[in-house]
Structures are given as C-alpha cells and as structure tokens.
Amino acid sequence: MKKSIYYSLLMSAMMSVAAAEETRQVDKHEHGVGELNIAVEGSAINLEFMIPGADIVGFEYEAKSDSDIALVNTALSKFQDLENIFTLSSSGNCNLVDAEVEINQGDDHEDEHDHEDEHDHEDEHDHDEHEEEAHNEFVAHYSFTCGNVKEIDRIDFPYFTTFPNSGELEIQFVSEVGSTSFEVEGDKPFIDLKGKI
Amino acid sequence: MLLKLSLSSLYARLVTVGMTVIAISFSLMLYMSVEKLRTSAYTSFTDTISQTDLIIGARASSVQLMLYSVFRIGNATNNITWESYLDVVNKEEVDWAVPISLGDSHKGFRVMGTNKDFFTRYKYRGGQSINIDKGYLFEDLYDVVLGAGVAEKLGYDIDTPLIVAHGLQSFSEHDDQPFRVSGILEKTGTPVDNTVIVSLAAIEAIHVDWSTGAKIPGQETPIEEIRKMDLTPKNITAALIGVKSKLTIFNLQRWINEYPEEAMTAILPGAALQELWRVVGVVENLLLGISIVVIFTTLIGMTAIMFSSLSERRREMAIWRAMGASPRTVVGLLMLEAIFISVLSILLSVILLFFSLSILQPWIDYNYGILVNVEMLSLRDMYVFMTFIFASILVSLLPAIRAYWFSINDGMTIKI
Numbered sequence: 001m002k003k004s005i006y007y008s009l010l011m012s013a014m015m016s017v018a019a020a021e022e023t024r025q026v027d028k029h030e031h032g033v034g035e036l037n038i039a040v041e042g043s044a045i046n047l048e049f050m051i052p053g054a055d056i057v058g059f060e061y062e063a064k065s066d067s068d069i070a071l072v073n074t075a076l077s078k079f080q081d082l083e084n085i086f087t088l089s090s091s092g093n094c095n096l097v098d099a100e101v102e103i104n105q106g107d108d109h110e111d112e113h114d115h116e117d118e119h120d121h122e123d124e125h126d127h128d129e130h131e132e133e134a135h136n137e138f139v140a141h142y143s144f145t146c147g148n149v150k151e152i153d154r155i156d157f158p159y160f161t162t163f164p165n166s167g168e169l170e171i172q173f174v175s176e177v178g179s180t181s182f183e184v185e186g187d188k189p190f191i192d193l194k195g196k197i
Numbered sequence: 198m199l200l201k202l203s204l205s206s207l208y209a210r211l212v213t214v215g216m217t218v219i220a221i222s223f224s225l226m227l228y229m230s231v232e233k234l235r236t237s238a239y240t241s242f243t244d245t246i247s248q249t250d251l252i253i254g255a256r257a258s259s260v261q262l263m264l265y266s267v268f269r270i271g272n273a274t275n276n277i278t279w280e281s282y283l284d285v286v287n288k289e290e291v292d293w294a295v296p297i298s299l300g301d302s303h304k305g306f307r308v309m310g311t312n313k314d315f316f317t318r319y320k321y322r323g324g325q326s327i328n329i330d331k332g333y334l335f336e337d338l339y340d341v342v343l344g345a346g347v348a349e350k351l352g353y354d355i356d357t358p359l360i361v362a363h364g365l366q367s368f369s370e371h372d373d374q375p376f377r378v379s380g381i382l383e384k385t386g387t388p389v390d391n392t393v394i395v396s397l398a399a400i401e402a403i404h405v406d407w408s409t410g411a412k413i414p415g416q417e418t419p420i421e422e423i424r425k426m427d428l429t430p431k432n433i434t435a436a437l438i439g440v441k442s443k444l445t446i447f448n449l450q451r452w453i454n455e456y457p458e459e460a461m462t463a464i465l466p467g468a469a470l471q472e473l474w475r476v477v478g479v480v481e482n483l484l485l486g487i488s489i490v491v492i493f494t495t496l497i498g499m500t501a502i503m504f505s506s507l508s509e510r511r512r513e514m515a516i517w518r519a520m521g522a523s524p525r526t527v528v529g530l531l532m533l534e535a536i537f538i539s540v541l542s543i544l545l546s547v548i549l550l551f552f553s554l555s556i557l558q559p560w561i562d563y564n565y566g567i568l569v570n571v572e573m574l575s576l577r578d579m580y581v582f583m584t585f586i587f588a589s590i591l592v593s594l595l596p597a598i599r600a601y602w603f604s605i606n607d608g609m610t611i612k613i
Binding site: 037039040041044046048172173174175176178179180181182183 | 243247248250442443444446447465466467468469470471472475
C-alpha cells in the first residue's frame with residue numbers, strides 16, 4: 001500500500017517534470033530595450049510598443065502600493081496621449097482609429113486558475129509561464145488610417161524624453177517595399193523612412 | 198589676366214603639377230570607389246531576398262537564421278519538425294510557404310531540398326524571379342536543378358549525372374542513388390547561383406538507409422522500392438513564408454516565437470539583414486576612414502610640393518613683382534593654383550572612376566555578386582568635392598604666406 005503511494009508520487013513528479021520540460025521557454029526580457037513593431041499596408045499604419053516596466057516606471061514587480069499604482073496609472077495615461085510617445089510626419093495626414101494601452105503584470109491570468117481541477121498539461125503550462133513572467137511590460141497598440149501614407153518619411157520619438165529611464169528602442173518595420181530594422185536611442189530619437197513605404 | 202598667368206605658370210611646371218594632380222586624383226578615386234562599393238554592396242546584400250515576409254527555423258539568433266537559410270553560410274542549430282511546419286502553414290495569416298532542407302553537399306556546393314514553389318516564390322532585387330536557363334525543373338525524384346555558378350564552375354550541363362555527399366565535408370556519399378541534372382538556372386547574383394537544388398522527397402529518399410549520420414551497414418533499399426515509399430519529409434531546416442496582410446506579420450511572428458511545442462524563431466528577412474549590416478558596417482567605416490586619411494595625406498603632399506617649388510620659383514615671383522604684382526597678388530596666384538590643381542584632380546578622378554568601374558563592373562558582378570551602379574555622382578560626392586577644394590585652399594595658405602614674405606623681403610632681386 002505504502003509502496004504504491006510512493007510510486008504514484010514518483011509517477012506524478014515525473015509526469016509534471018515531463019510536462020514542464022515540453023514548454024519550458026521564456027520570452028527574452030532586457031531592461032533598457034523596448035521593442036516597437038511598425039507595419040504599413042494600404043493606407044493603414046500600425047505601431048505596437050512593448051516596453052519593459054523598468055524603462056517606464058523604474059520597477060517591474062506588480063504595482064501594489066498606492067504610490068506604485070499611481071506611477072503606473074500616470075505612465076498609462078502618458079501612453080494614451082500619443083504625442084508623448086511618437087509623432088508621424090504631418091504630411092502623411094494620419095488619423096488615429098484605434099489605441100490600446102495596457103500593462104501586462106505578473107497576475108494577469110489570475111482567473112484562469114480558478115477552473116483548474118485536474119493537472120492537465122495545458123494548465124501546467126500556464127502555471128509555468130506565469131511564475132517566470134514576474135516582470136511587467138507596457139504594451140501599446142496604435143492604428144492609423146492615412147490620407148497619404150507614402151508621405152510619411154519620418155517618425156519622431158518624444159518617448160525618450162517622456163520616459164527618462166528608457167533605453168533604446170529596437171524597431172522592426174515592414175511595408176510593401178520590404179522589411180527593415182532600426183535601433184533608436186535618445187540622442188537621435190527618430191527614424192528616417194524615405195523610400196521605405 | 199591673373200588666371201592666364203596662373204595657368205601658364207602651371208603649364209611651365211607641367212611634370213611636377215601633373216604628378217601632383219595624378220596623385221590627388223587617385224586618392225580621390227580610392228575614396229569614391231570605396232564609397233560606391235559600399236553602397237552597392239549594401240543594396241546587393243539587401244536585395245538578396247525580397248517579398249518573403251518571414252523566415253522560420255529552429256530557435257536561433259535572427260542573423261544566424263538569415264545566414265544559413267538565405268546565404269547558406271554556417272549551419273542550422275536544429276531542424277524543425279514537419280508537424281510544426283504544417284501548424285504554421287495552416288495559420289490563417291499565411292498566404293504561402295516554401296520549405297527548405299539543408300545539410301548535404303556536392304563538391305563543396307550546398308544541396309538544398311525544396312519544392313517547385315521555391316522558384317516562383319523566391320524573389321531578389323526588388324521582385325525579380327529566378328528564371329530557368331536550360332532544361333526544366335525537377336520532374337523525377339532524382340532530378341536536380343543547378344544554380345548558374347555551380348553549372349559553370351563544375352562544367353555541368355543537362356543530363357550530367359551527379360552524386361550528393363552526406364553532410365558538408367564528408368567522404369560518405371549517397372552513391373547508391375545518383376542524380377541527373379534536369380535544369381540550370383539563370384545567373385541571379387544571389388546565393389542561389391551556388392546551390393544545388395533537389396526536391397524535398399529526394400532529400401528524404403537519399404537518407405532512407407541512413408540513421409543518425411551514418412549509413413546502416415548492409416542495408417540497401419532498392420531504388421524501385423524507395424520510389425514507392427512515402428517520402429514526406431520528417432523535418433526541414435527552414436521555411437520561407439508569405440502572409441496575406443503585412444499588418445498581421447508581427448502577430449504571426451509572435452505566435453511562432455512562442456509556439457509551445459517546439460522552439461522556433463521567425464524573422465523578418467529585411468530586418469535581420471539590416472541587423473547584420475550594422476555589424477558589417479564597422480568594417481566599411483574602417484575602409485571609409487582609410488580612404489579619408491589617404492585624401493588627407495595627398496593634401497599634405499600637395500602642400501609639400503608647393504613649398505619645395507617655392508624656393509625654385511623665387512625668381513619667377515621676383516619677375517611678377519617687377520611687372521607690378523603686389524605681394525597680395527602673389528598669395529592670390531598661389532591659392533588660385535591650388536584651386537586649379539584640386540579641380541583638375543577631381544575631374545580626372547571622376548573620369549578614372551567611371552572608366553575603371555565600367556570595365557570592372559561585369560567582373561565584380563560575376564565574382565562577388567555585387568552590382569556596382571555606375572551612375573551619376575551622389576550629392577554626398579559633391580559635398581566631398583567642395584570640402585576638398587576648400588581644404589586645398591586652406592592648406593595652400595601656408596606656402597602662400599611664405600611666398601608673401603619672400604616677395605616682401607626679396608622685392609625684385611633675390612638675396613640668397
């Protein structure tokens with residue numbers, strides 16, 4: 001009897017190891033390096049920022065104290081007002097159609113755990129990812145429709161002055177012309193898009 | 198009057214002045230050709246692959262994935278399974294996908310397994326397709342298509358038999374399953390030229406009797422039997438992906454990078470090329486730096502020549518003074534001389550550059566796959582020329598001031 005308990009314990013331990021092994025991968029996370037993806041097609045231009053919390057508010061744990069929550073909220077409102085973050089050249093004649101700003105904190109998927117009865121692989125995976133992803137990240141999406149998308153020849157980033165803790169921005173850019181990448185830092189806070197759209 | 202005087206004075210010293218002009222124009226040409234090669238290499242490099250939205254492969258750095266999948270430099274860390282590939286292909290964002298399998302070679306050229314879509318989907322130089330020069334794409338299991346460079350360097354033609362070697366530098370060959378050249382591609386100036394292309398099924402077929410990198414001894418499945426087998430690949434090295442809408446690229450990229458069942462990486466080819474170029478860029482800046490130093494040295498050389506000619510020309514200056522030229526005019530004459538020399542050098546360097554480029558262009562394209570654009574000078578070149586003329590006026594001030602003192606002290610007679 002006792003033996004069989006040991007066995008089942010051993011078995012369950014082995015199984016959870018196996019399950020964890022399958023999915024044990026973590027997204028990279030580097031302080032001082034924010035990511036930005038820009039996609040252009042037709043008259044639409046989408047920008048998508050993913051910035052580590054340290055670059056924006058200076059900490060990466062989940063905001064629990066009032067002052068931390070206040071910091072996060074101020075930061076989020078700065079992202080809402082996109083003039084603080086970036087400006088497209090005005091000749092593009094672009095109008096914002098959609099903006100979504102959020103912070104991915106450690107406990108985002110809290111409710112997902114409520115309906116876990118069995119130790120199913122899927123849940124194990126969620127759990128795993130969960131523990132590793134203690135860093136928070138600001139995510140902001142902006143979509144524009146432009147009257148003259150080809151006229152956009154430059155994007156400036158007041159982002160660097162808005163958030164003095166920010167490091168560089170790694171930018172992936174794609175349009176019908178092709179894709180390219182940029183590394184932008186505060187001392188030269190813009191990208192030149194001549195001939196790239 | 199002053200102009201004419203200066204010109205005839207230069208003409209009188211044709212050999213010295215001529216040599217100076219030649220020296221300067223060569224150094225300017227060096228600068229310009231480095232600059233031209235640099236920009237052309239960049240465009241050729243970024244033109245290697247176009248209209249492919251994503252490249253996927255096993256988890257690796259984007260530069261590494263780019264290098265082995267497109268440039269066939271280095272090796273893959275891992276392959277990806279066919280199941281994962283199908284999972285990606287079945288995503289609704291995906292418009293088309295071309296699998297690539299690498300790892301074998303033929304006489305130093307990489308063998309790439311792919312399907313016929315590769316020839317319509319792979320684009321270079323802003324959307325140019327690969328064209329077939331002779332023969333046809335693979336119809337039979339053991340047909341191969343050669344890049345132009347392979348065919349030429351190995352002297353192969355349609356129907357030439359060939360044997361694929363296992364691995365990149367190995368003595369074990371797949372000699373039980375000989376191939377036959379069915380088609381030869383036109384020259385593209387891309388790594389495709391140096392690639393031996395077979396079907397994915399062929400890659401699978403030649404490895405039927407192989408297990409973990411070695412041939413299973415004594416086991417030889419007859420070709421007839423292999424032909425009847427299911428030759429769907431079990432894994433591939435990389436895949437080129439096209440999406441339906443550019444706006445969905447990043448979502449798809451994230452989905453692939455976070456794909457839980459297998460560690461994969463998806464890259465945007467242009468972005469990875471740009472990243473790689475930032476690394477290579479250090480070397481090209483070095484080249485540029487060297488050619489700027491060369492220009493600078495030549496400027497100093499020009500000053501030195503002007504200085505040394507000064508003592509010879511004291512008599513000439515005395516005559517100028519006797520004819521009523523003021524010491525200031527003497528200074529002006531020398532500066533005018535410097536301007537003449539630099540303008541003449543610039544003209545000569547441009548002529549030399551275009552002459553040599555138009556001769557070398559086909560050769561550079563052929564050997565290095567870099568298409569040097571022999572076109573008009575860039576605005577940047579103009580700036581450099583203006584700066585050069587200005588700099589030469591500045592450095593000529595030194596001998597000119599000396600000449601000024603000579604002419605004041607000497608007057609019309611030379612006291613040595």
